Amino acid sequence: MAYQSENLIAQAREIREASRVSQRALSERAGLTQSHISQIESGKMEPGLSSFIDLTRALDLEVMLVPKKLVPAVLGLVKAQATPDMHIHAGQPNDKRFARAERLVKKMKHLYGSSADLDRIEDTLRFLRRVNLRDQEMQLVRELIARLERYQASAQAAPVVRDIAQNLQRLRNSIAHPAPSEPRPAYSLDDGDADA
Amino acid sequence: MAYQSENLIAQAREIREASRVSQRALSERAGLTQSHISQIESGKMEPGLSSFIDLTRALDLEVMLVPKKLVPAVLGLVKAQATPDMHIHAGQPNDKRFARAERLVKKMKHLYGSSADLDRIEDTLRFLRRVNLRDQEMQLVRELIARLERYQASAQAAPVVRDIAQNLQRLRNSIAHPAPSEPRPAYSLDDGDADA
DNA sequence: GAATCCAATACAGTATTCTATATCACAACT
DNA sequence: AGTTGTGATATAGAATACTGTATTGGATTC
Known part of the structure; x- marks a missing residue:
């Protein structure tokens, strides 16, 4: 299933990896099991809100509610601080x-x-x-x-x-084809699309 | 219940009430049932992450991940723009x-x-x-x-x-499979991350 | 007093999360 | 070759989220 939360989860994963924390280490800090984290990160299961919060807190993150209007501003704030020595010239669109x-x-x-x-x-x-x-x-x-x-x-x-x-x-x-969970119907060929 | 999520949920509720949206109205826009929302708001049940996101999105909010360090800054930003009278467009995004x-x-x-x-x-x-x-x-x-x-x-x-x-x-x-090469309005919404 | 709209609550049934444990394949390093 | 650490996966069982529907009591308004 394509979930609305994949962004957030992907983000959390990136940060985990960037901080070189293994799923196991994180699992201990967050109080979840490694298997659980793996399944969440790979999209095989949708975490409960509280599991997700546990996870992010263990990564030194907070889950916040932001008015849509302010999202770009917050994003800018976070990005500016997040990568002080990252030289991604955001130049080219x-x-x-x-x-x-x-x-x-x-x-x-x-x-x-x-x-x-x-x-x-x-x-x-x-x-x-x-x-x-x-x-x-x-x-x-x-x-x-x-x-x-x-x-x-x-x-x-x-x-x-x-x-x-x-x-x-x-x-x-x-x-x-973001859906990994549905029992794939037989007509769906592995590679190309069904389009014609 | 007293969970980590209490805050977020209370926040969402406040905003819902401030915008004068009934649980029922919200339930339709978010795709949850009124009963579900009631139980979430009253702390009788802990929503899944995706339910929570559905809920907040219907309130014109985004769930964001913020480094703990930046929380005060973001809080300030959000509060500054605080909603004198936020109302929600009838037009469904x-x-x-x-x-x-x-x-x-x-x-x-x-x-x-x-x-x-x-x-x-x-x-x-x-x-x-x-x-x-x-x-x-x-x-x-x-x-x-x-x-x-x-x-x-x-x-x-x-x-x-x-x-x-x-x-x-x-x-x-x-x-x-666009026939000719066509331009597209490059428009990036909420996908942001702090890349590693 | 009737009619609405509201939130809270109940309940049955289904679907999913989540825990706990274990294993597997793949690296990198000794 | 063996050890260690990584993430992905499997399975079984307990817990609980979630749907749908329906009812309740409270506050309104006509």
Whole structure:
């Protein structure tokens, strides 16, 4: 099931990982079991409010209620403080990034001939561009694009390109088919979409 | 009961009352039952995280994760903007609309058994919810949902459901596989995190 | 006094969380 | 090869969230 809470949970997970706390260590501090935390983080179960609070408190976080209107302000506040030595130049808006990436792919197709992998990348980029990506997801995309740029002219570009294509597609699938729980109907093929 | 969540819940209740929204009205917008809300507010039961989020979102609030250190700052920010008379738009935000629709589908699956069409609708809704829809597109979705609500119990629901599923899927495909490269309004709502 | 709208409460049934314990596969390091 | 730490998973059972529906008593307003 696609839950409304996945953002919050993903955030908590990121912070846990960033602070190098293992699920086990956290479980002791928060008073939950490791298995429980694993299932929550992997989206296999939806925590109760109090479990979630326990979890976040153990990470030195507070759950707060903020008027929608103020969300950007708070976000700014938190972000400013959170990464004092993180040099993520927030410069380029995502949209431009995608535009550049698509141009790059086009150029590669033109130079080295088109391939199934390049086609896949192009297609997936076009898709991802339209979606609201979480920071974490955007980060992944950024990395993949950077890698593509780095290896574009390399001799062994082929396997790298394939890997990038696979990663992008995986991300895409995780967004397009976010439901891990339903008994998958037989008609749903593993990879592509049912679209036609 | 006296749990960690007492505060948050009390806060939510205060805001509900300040906005003069009855439990019943809120229950409809949040997709919970009035009885449920009453028990939550009176501390007789601890809501799940997602129930709580549904609740707060219906009150135009966001649940956010804030480093303990920054809590006073955020508190100040929120309080400064304190609500002289906050009232809630009658217009349902899209998010709520989707939540309701998904809930409806779930109910239908439960009542009449799940079908390929219902699965498809569920899947597609989950997808569309994540995407930036243009006004025109959102309008279509709204109409389709309204139709689903109207026909949910009808005798000839089946063909209607199928038609709705088809329409939704077509919309989805047009987004996932845009024919030409198209610009999109880059608009990032509430997804924020402090990245590691 | 009747009619509303409100919140609280009850109750039956289902679905899910949550605990506790254990295991597995995969790393990294000795 | 063995040890250790990681996260993912399995299973079984107790607890409880959640739905739906319905009723209650209180406060209003006509």
